[in-house]
Amino acid sequence: xxxxxxxxxxxxxxxxxxxxxxxxxxxxxxxxxxxxxxxxxxxxxxxxxxxxxxxxxxxxxxxxxxxxxxxxxxxxxxxxxxxxxxxxxxxxxxxxxxxxxxxxxxxxxxxxxxxxxxxxxxxxxxxxxxx
Amino acid sequence: xxxxxxxxxxxxxxxxxxxxxxxxxxxxxxxxxxxxxxxxxxxxxxxxxxxxxxxxxxxxxxxxxxxxxxxxxxxxxxxxxxxxxxxxxxxxxxxxxxxxxxxxxxxxxxxxxxxxxxxxxxxxxxxxxxxxxxxxxxxxxxxxxxxxxxxxxxxxxxxxxxxxxxxxxxxxxxxxxxxxxxxxxxxxxxxxxxxxxxxxxxxxxxxxxxxxxxxxxxxxxxxxxxxxxxxxxxxxxxxxxxxxxxxxxxxxxxxxxxxxxxxxxxxxxxxxxxxxxxxxxxxxxxxxxxxxxxxxxxxxxxxxxxxxxxxxxxxxxxxxxxxxxxxxxxxxxxxxxxxxxxxxxxxxxxxxxxxxxxxxxxxxxxxxxxxxxxxxxxxxx
Numbered sequence: 001x002x003x004x005x006x007x008x009x010x011x012x013x014x015x016x017x018x019x020x021x022x023x024x025x026x027x028x029x030x031x032x033x034x035x036x037x038x039x040x041x042x043x044x045x046x047x048x049x050x051x052x053x054x055x056x057x058x059x060x061x062x063x064x065x066x067x068x069x070x071x072x073x074x075x076x077x078x079x080x081x082x083x084x085x086x087x088x089x090x091x092x093x094x095x096x097x098x099x100x101x102x103x104x105x106x107x108x109x110x111x112x113x114x115x116x117x118x119x120x121x122x123x124x125x126x127x128x129x130x131x
Numbered sequence: 132x133x134x135x136x137x138x139x140x141x142x143x144x145x146x147x148x149x150x151x152x153x154x155x156x157x158x159x160x161x162x163x164x165x166x167x168x169x170x171x172x173x174x175x176x177x178x179x180x181x182x183x184x185x186x187x188x189x190x191x192x193x194x195x196x197x198x199x200x201x202x203x204x205x206x207x208x209x210x211x212x213x214x215x216x217x218x219x220x221x222x223x224x225x226x227x228x229x230x231x232x233x234x235x236x237x238x239x240x241x242x243x244x245x246x247x248x249x250x251x252x253x254x255x256x257x258x259x260x261x262x263x264x265x266x267x268x269x270x271x272x273x274x275x276x277x278x279x280x281x282x283x284x285x286x287x288x289x290x291x292x293x294x295x296x297x298x299x300x301x302x303x304x305x306x307x308x309x310x311x312x313x314x315x316x317x318x319x320x321x322x323x324x325x326x327x328x329x330x331x332x333x334x335x336x337x338x339x340x341x342x343x344x345x346x347x348x349x350x351x352x353x354x355x356x357x358x359x360x361x362x363x364x365x366x367x368x369x370x371x372x373x374x375x376x377x378x379x380x381x382x383x384x385x386x387x388x389x390x391x392x393x394x395x396x397x398x399x400x401x402x403x404x405x406x407x408x409x410x411x412x413x414x415x416x417x418x419x420x421x422x423x424x425x426x427x428x429x430x431x432x433x434x435x436x437x438x439x440x441x442x443x444x445x446x447x448x449x450x451x452x453x454x455x456x457x458x459x460x461x462x463x464x465x466x467x468x469x470x471x472x473x474x475x476x477x478x479x480x481x482x483x484x485x486x487x488x489x490x491x492x493x494x495x496x497x498x499x500x501x502x503x504x505x506x507x508x509x510x511x512x
Contacts, residue, residue: 117217
């Protein structure tokens with residue numbers, strides 16, 4: 001499902017926002033996703049992720065749950081409240097049942113635990129965002 | 132030279148020395164900051180290169196041979212091992228092996244000085260997790276530096292090297308408390324694999340070296356929670372003369388649980404030592420078997436406050452225990468009533484009784500509880 005304000009709905013190149021405060025995580029994801037043919041931008045804290053998400057530029061957001069500024073769940077909740085439909089995959093090192101359930105209830109389309117298997121993460125991204 | 136001149140000269144020398152020291156400190160700080168920035172930028176560069184290797188199986192991007200000696204490269208590998216799992220971990224391991232990182236770190240660990248570099252090497256080996264380094268890590272469990280011993284144990288625990296368990300246990304009684312605790316953490320990480328070595332260690336060492344290692348080993352068994360150690364812990368509780376060992380055994384039985392833990396704990400509830408009675412009450416509450424309710428209710432009239440308090444708290448957590456606590460509100464012993472009232476307050480029974488009273492629905496037991504509180508006999512007023 002395309003975001004409401006997608007700049008180019010017929011664009012062949014899909015855009016992904018990777019929001020994580022860990023430079024290592026963003027480097028790995030950016031490298032892997034760019035090799036898959038996606039355009040990737042990054043956000044290093046929750047507030048930045050929230051603001052970049054509502055810009056409407058992204059077809060998918062990979063969102064870390066624990067970031068400075070705003071938590072991943074808070075961001076998704078605000079997006080939902082404000083009517084922004086943004087495909088989001090939650091990424092978290094905390095994988096207790098409550099966190100996973102809350103993520104889906106807030107509107108995340110998928111949940112990936114850290115540490116993650118890169119081929120599995122890419123497969124889930126491809127499923128959401130055929131490129 | 133007169134005194135004034137000498138004085139001025141001294142002041143001048145001190146001033147100059149101060150300036151030199153200040154300049155030196157500022158220079159050192161600037162140098163240190165540049166080293167950190169250089170380290171960070173190298174680490175980021177290594178992360179980028181390794182990420183490309185992980186993302187593309189056929190990557191031929193070369194990693195410089197001297198990366199194996201670069202702490203920034205080690206940090207990059209460690210960071211990535213915390214981010215990715217599965218096949219990517221094996222890819223990282225292959226890259227690290229190919230550069231001979233483990234061998235270089237082993238050489239640094241085996242050097243005599245400096246401590247910082249040796250410790251850094253121990254941490255790297257612990258994090259990298261190359262099983263071929265296990266013999267070196269076991270060797271250095273006897274290192275002269277405690278921090279290095281800790282890191283070596285940690286590395287062996289992370290790799291679950293079973294043959295290291297006995298070597299770690301062998302050090303347990305000899306270490307300082309803060310090191311012993313870290314060794315214990317490593318043993319806990321082994322889980323059930325450590326159960327029988329720990330059991331054997333306790334049997335052999337009970338009564339030696341002031342039982343320091345034995346107490347820690349008992350705590351580890353309790354934390355691991357394997358119910359099969361119930362008979363061992365029960366035996367320790369029965370034969371140990373040291374109350375600290377007995378207390379550890381009681382606590383461990385409470386954590387391990389199961390039907391086999393009940394009889395020794397029930398027996399400990401009648402010990403002449405108030406500490407054992409109090410600890411046994413808590414342990415029985417932790418296990419959660421209501422068959423001990425009556426035994427705990429008897430302890431509400433114990434001479435010792437801690438025993439009464441812990442028994443009441445245990446009853447409050449057990450099925451049907453609240454009824455016995457409410458029954459204790461009719462006891463002739465004011466201390467029993469107090470312990471019961473406090474436990475009932477902790478589980479919300481006092482608040483519920485007040486609400487029912489305000490609504491005109493209070494029962495006899497509610498009124499007994501409220502009367503006890505209002506009469507000023509209790510600290511809950």
